[in-house]
Amino acid sequence: MTEEWLRNRRGTDMQACPLGSLPAGIKEEARMDRLRIAQAQMPVITDRDTLADYLKKTMETCTEKNAELLALPEMFCCPYDIKSFPVFAEPEGGSVWQLCSDLARSFHIWLSAGTIPERTADGRIYNTAYVFSPDGRQAAKHRKMHLFDIGVKGGQHFRESDILSAGDSVTVFSTEFGPVGLAVCFDIRFPELFRLMALKGARIVLVPAAFNLTTGPMHWELLFRSQAVNNQLFVVGTSSARDESASYVSWGHSIAADPWGRILSQADAGEELVFTELDLTEVEKVREQIPVMNSLRTDVYQVREESDL
């Protein structure tokens, strides 16, 4: 069914999963159909030693509970405010990056290392998500593509674009669980990005996030469920824990939505480590039973990457 779906993308030359490679020793035919994830709805921790201790303890719990992937929130190592991004920004391969790579390797677990402010050689700063495979290699990197610029009357105001640059790549990487997509928080509002990840073969999309008290109650659950149901894949959103004293107060409510649009798990607002088992055969089941992608009117409309135009 998935192959038929991918063939249906007339006008595109995209491969099912052109990015990355399977971790050493894993063959495509050995794809696994169950994935036990852990989502750390954690406080923002800026002190490196405290962060290392916290993540190590979290990894130990993941090992005890047989989790195969740990997901962290957006900006888990830097306060989510414009002034802090340049202060905590580090290049790819910096100290937090290295810590995450080391932990993934030591505990032999996939680590979706939330986002870290990334400073580039030309002085730009990106809101960057990294994923490390169980051998500690960087398996994926996604620079937040849609910057969070909003001004809700009487509610949340924020302008990431005052300091951050936007990424410009769709990110899907290979795992033994099949192709996995990666997006960051505000990216969840853009159906075109999620459709492109689905067309590239993603069965799961990981979304480090930090919604707020204005848009969280209105849109958080709705957006995760709608991207899941529209694209018939799992969407996993991991938020920071709520801290009422922060300049930006996070909504929390880390969530996992399945390809039918159902919520498998959802945290409350505070610190929590949530475990959820994803049955990845649900992707094929829903695509078999409700084959929306076979009815795409690609003769009338298409979602294509710039490189395919």
Ligand SMILES: NC(=O)CCC(=O)C(=O)O
């Ligand atoms: N950190 C973010 O991108 C926040 C996105 C958000 O709150 C929204 O409503 O969208």
